[in-house]
Amino acid sequence: MFKKNMAPRRTQQVRAGPSTEQSYVYKVVLLGSTAVGKSSIAFRYVKNDFRESMPTVGCSFFTQLVCLETATIKLEIWDTAGQEKYHSVCRLYYRGANAALLVYDIARKATFARAKLWLRELEKEFLHDEIVIVLVSNKTDLAAQREVTFEEAEEFAKSRSLIYMETSAKSNHHVTEVFMAVAHKLLKQEQQKESALQHQPWKKSRVDLREPSNQTKKCCMN
Amino acid sequence: MAADVHKKKGWEVPNGSLVPTDGQPMERSESPTPGLVQGTEPGAGQEGGMFVHTRSYEDLTSPEDGDVASRSPEEGRGDQADQTSMAHISKDFSELSTQLTGMALDLEEEMRLSQENEMDLSPQTARRDSARSEKEDEDVTMEAWRMHQKHVFVLSEAGKPVYSRYGSEEALSSTMGVMMALVSFLEAEKNAIRSIHADGYKVVFVRRSPLVLVAMARTRQSEQEIAHELLYIYYQILSLVTWTQLNHIFQQKQNYDLRRLLAGSERITDNLLDLMARDPSFLMGAARSLPMAAGLRDTVSTCLQQAKAKSLVFSILLSRNQLVSLVRRKDQFLHPIDLHLLFNLISSSSSFREGEAWTPICLPKFNSSGFFHAHISYLEQDLCLLLVSTDREDFFTISDCKHRFQERLRKRGVSHALLEALRTPFYSVSQVGIPDLRHFIYKSKSSGLFTSPEIEAPYVSEEEKQRLLELYQYLHSRAHNSSRPLKNIYFTGPSENLLAWVTSAFELYMCYSPLGTKAAAVSAVNKLMKWIRREEDRLFILTPQTY
Ligand SMILES: Nc1nc2c(ncn2[C@@H]2O[C@H](COP(=O)(O)OP(=O)(O)OP(=O)(O)O)[C@@H](O)[C@H]2O)c(=O)[nH]1
Ligand SMILES: [Mg+2]
Numbered sequence: 216m217f218k219k220n221m222a223p224r225r226t227q228q229v230r231a232g233p234s235t236e237q238s239y240v241y242k243v244v245l246l247g248s249t250a251v252g253k254s255s256i257a258f259r260y261v262k263n264d265f266r267e268s269m270p271t272v273g274c275s276f277f278t279q280l281v282c283l284e285t286a287t288i289k290l291e292i293w294d295t296a297g298q299e300k301y302h303s304v305c306r307l308y309y310r311g312a313n314a315a316l317l318v319y320d321i322a323r324k325a326t327f328a329r330a331k332l333w334l335r336e337l338e339k340e341f342l343h344d345e346i347v348i349v350l351v352s353n354k355t356d357l358a359a360q361r362e363v364t365f366e367e368a369e370e371f372a373k374s375r376s377l378i379y380m381e382t383s384a385k386s387n388h389h390v391t392e393v394f395m396a397v398a399h400k401l402l403k404q405e406q407q408k409e410s411a412l413q414h415q416p417w418k419k420s421r422v423d424l425r426e427p428s429n430q431t432k433k434c435c436m437n
Numbered sequence: 438m439a440a441d442v443h444k445k446k447g448w449e450v451p452n453g454s455l456v457p458t459d460g461q462p463m464e465r466s467e468s469p470t471p472g473l474v475q476g477t478e479p480g481a482g483q484e485g486g487m488f489v490h491t492r493s494y495e496d497l498t499s500p501e502d503g504d505v506a507s508r509s510p511e512e513g514r515g516d517q518a519d520q521t522s523m524a525h526i527s528k529d530f531s532e533l534s535t536q537l538t539g540m541a542l543d544l545e546e547e548m549r550l551s552q553e554n555e556m557d558l559s560p561q562t563a564r565r566d567s568a569r570s571e572k573e574d575e576d577v578t579m580e581a582w583r584m585h586q587k588h589v590f591v592l593s594e595a596g597k598p599v600y601s602r603y604g605s606e607e608a609l610s611s612t613m614g615v616m617m618a619l620v621s622f623l624e625a626e627k628n629a630i631r632s633i634h635a636d637g638y639k640v641v642f643v644r645r646s647p648l649v650l651v652a653m654a655r656t657r658q659s660e661q662e663i664a665h666e667l668l669y670i671y672y673q674i675l676s677l678v679t680w681t682q683l684n685h686i687f688q689q690k691q692n693y694d695l696r697r698l699l700a701g702s703e704r705i706t707d708n709l710l711d712l713m714a715r716d717p718s719f720l721m722g723a724a725r726s727l728p729m730a731a732g733l734r735d736t737v738s739t740c741l742q743q744a745k746a747k748s749l750v751f752s753i754l755l756s757r758n759q760l761v762s763l764v765r766r767k768d769q770f771l772h773p774i775d776l777h778l779l780f781n782l783i784s785s786s787s788s789f790r791e792g793e794a795w796t797p798i799c800l801p802k803f804n805s806s807g808f809f810h811a812h813i814s815y816l817e818q819d820l821c822l823l824l825v826s827t828d829r830e831d832f833f834t835i836s837d838c839k840h841r842f843q844e845r846l847r848k849r850g851v852s853h854a855l856l857e858a859l860r861t862p863f864y865s866v867s868q869v870g871i872p873d874l875r876h877f878i879y880k881s882k883s884s885g886l887f888t889s890p891e892i893e894a895p896y897v898s899e900e901e902k903q904r905l906l907e908l909y910q911y912l913h914s915r916a917h918n919s920s921r922p923l924k925n926i927y928f929t930g931p932s933e934n935l936l937a938w939v940t941s942a943f944e945l946y947m948c949y950s951p952l953g954t955k956a957a958a959v960s961a962v963n964k965l966m967k968w969i970r971r972e973e974d975r976l977f978i979l980t981p982q983t984y
Contacts, residue, residue, distance in 0.1 A: 249700070249701055254788065254791075257792075258791060261791075261792075262791070268787070268788060269704070269787050269788045270701045270704075270786070270788065271788050272782070272786055272788055272789070272794055272796045273795055273796020273797060273798075273810075273811075274794065275788065275791060275793065275794050276792050276793040276794075276795060276832070277791070277792040277793075294792070296796075298700060298701040298702075299697055299698055299700055300677060300678065300698045300699065300700075300702070301796075301797075304797050304829070307829055308795075
């Protein structure tokens with residue numbers, strides 16, 4: 216059902232399957248400082264489990280199918296290593312991504328600053344409409360140690376047109392929702408592009424960036 | 438990335454002699470067992486090996502890699518009398534093996550396998566020394582073994598801490614300063630290995646510009662062996678950053694804080710030190726192969742060979758630091774050190790257990806200037822596949838190799854048998870059928886592989902296991918002593934009798950019950966060698982494949 220292209224994609228092109236139901240492959244990359252919980256988020260999403268994890272070496276690759284009403288989406292998830300020494304290879308991993316999750320730890324302010332730096336790097340690589348970016352503040356279960364307020368992060372996300380979500384990989388809070396928001400957003404963009412191509416000259420539609428919750432639908436619920 | 442560093446053909450490598458580079462040349466008698474020239478010993482592969490040939494740590498401490506520049510006074514300088522040296526061996530053994538009556542014998546003579554007798558030690562000397570050792574005997578309690586400690590520090594030449602095994606580098610900064618002063622004091626030439634002996638400690642320095650590595654050890658290891666471990670640490674650091682990058686960084690900024698770049702890797706270094714203390718692979722400079730039926734292994738290797746890609750250099754299948762199969766590019770050989778570093782990386786992190794990892798890795802012995810990209814994934818609980826590629830863009834191609842390999846295994850119907858083999862990674866020494874034999878390590882030099890049974894009673898507790906390995910370590914260090922290598926060592930003690938036999942083709946270390954007689958031990962060697970020969974296609978990888 217999926218056209219499998221073995222080479223890493225350099226563009227955000229997706230391929231439609233032959234059936235009437237559309238299928239798409241999207242590349243999603245997780246970026247952020249070490250120990251903010253990127254792997255834990257990926258593990259929670261793919262395996263719905265949480266366990267003490269060790270720092271990632273290089274990058275870990277996962278795939279996950281998302282069944283939406285109108286299409287099936289395969290997410291190729293690249294969980295990068297946050298350690299400094301891997302920074303130089305990270306470009307290899309985020310290149311050609313359709314979506315990026317910029318993850319930071321609410322209990323460590325420095326990781327928020329690092330997420331901003333990642334954003335700057337992405338902005339150099341991608342045009343604004345080439346990539347969906349979610350600012351993910353993880354470890355909401357550590358509310359007592361919170362160093363970055365909801366308002367501060369939300370304000371920042373708004374100013375840069377990012378989706379903003381708070382998660383806890385540990386207590387399974389909003390993790391699936393992040394990926395669903397990404398899937399919906401990408402699909403929406405896709406469909407807009409297609410209908411624009413079919414019916415009318417390109418017209419940029421408004422996208423609501425701040426309300427991901429109404430887009431969250433469980434995968435394959437029907 | 439070119440990977441043309443070791444373009445060597447299996448048999449063209451003129452190696453395997455144990456003539457130490459800086460010691461007196463040792464007369465080589467004809468191969469001690471008829472037909473056992475290198476390449477024909479049990480375990481030797483049929484079509485050449487998989488590894489760059491090395492002579493374990495001699496290879497590391499050869500002049501190219503530095504030299505043991507100073508030696509402890511008691512260790513004897515190459516020209517010192519055998520007697521002193523022998524006394525020292527006996528003393529060390531008595532400490533290692535609780536009370537001990539040591540005996541160094543010319544095994545070849547005993548075995549009448551060789552007419553000439555080039556043995557370095559006269560039995561008389563040995564016996565007298567052993568008598569002495571009885572008196573000097575020290576009761577080393579298990580507690581004392583626990584006390585064994587080895588501190589390891591890495592610092593930059595500017596004196597900045599890089600790594601410390603125990604405690605934070607921060608707190609040790611001042612100590613580092615002292616060490617740095619010592620290093621510059623000792624410094625004569627770069628890349629030298631130097632050591633100081635004080636108060637039951639050996640302090641060994643290895644300088645590999647821009648880094649200095651220091652060990653403070655209370656173990657009974659020789660400087661050579663400690664230096665060997667330090668070099669492993671050095672190579673481990675290179676595997677993360679490459680030699681080129683490391684030098685570039687320090688050329689730019691002499692007092693660069695390397696910890697920034699290495700942050701999070703301390704665990705990998707810690708793991709390496711732990712592994713070196715308990716896994717004989719490092720000591721042997723060889724890889725251990727997982728025992729399995731030859732037919733099964735061949736099928737698995739063929740499947741692995743067929744799942745190839747243009748950018749692949751090595752495909753390695755392993756289970757808990759034991760090699761199942763290794764396929765390589767035709768004229769590329771892996772260095773055992775690089776393989777050990779890969780094993781260490783994999784065993785030091787659980788992060789590979791989920792998903793597929795794709796990571797830059799430098800194989801410093803192969804090519805210290807660039808990164809390969811390694812695809813690492815677990816196929817089963819204890820079965821890890823490692824695919825080393827020259828092209829970092831090739832993730833999907835390599836990932837496909839993995840799927841093709843799994844597919845082939847399924848089609849050939851060997852998946853199940855493979856899992857079964859993984860379930861019995863060790864064999865019992867009782868299979869050999871020598872009642873007094875407790876344990877052994879046998880290394881085939883031409884294949885770079887060794888085999889060893891499970892460690893069984895009485896070496897049950899961690900301390901006892903550790904002690905056994907230290908006995909082997911000690912035997913090994915005496916057998917490879919750069920100034921006075923011994924081809925044969927035989928000792929009897931109340932806890933065990935030990936034997937080491939090192940030839941140009943193989944190395945054999947055996948541990949017997951203390952009740953066994955010498956004659957029995959000697960005949961056991963023959964019996965064991967025959968057994969290994971009979972089982973070699975199961976214990977070794979005789980038909981390694983290439984793409
Ligand atoms: N309290 C809490 N701890 C978390 C949460 N998510 C992750 N952690 C912990 O944070 C630590 C780091 O998690 P990882 O998922 O390994 O972090 P990472 O971002 O993948 O780190 P690198 O791979 O080094 O980049 C681990 O000890 C996790 O158990 C969370 O939601 N809440
Ligand atoms: Mg991670």
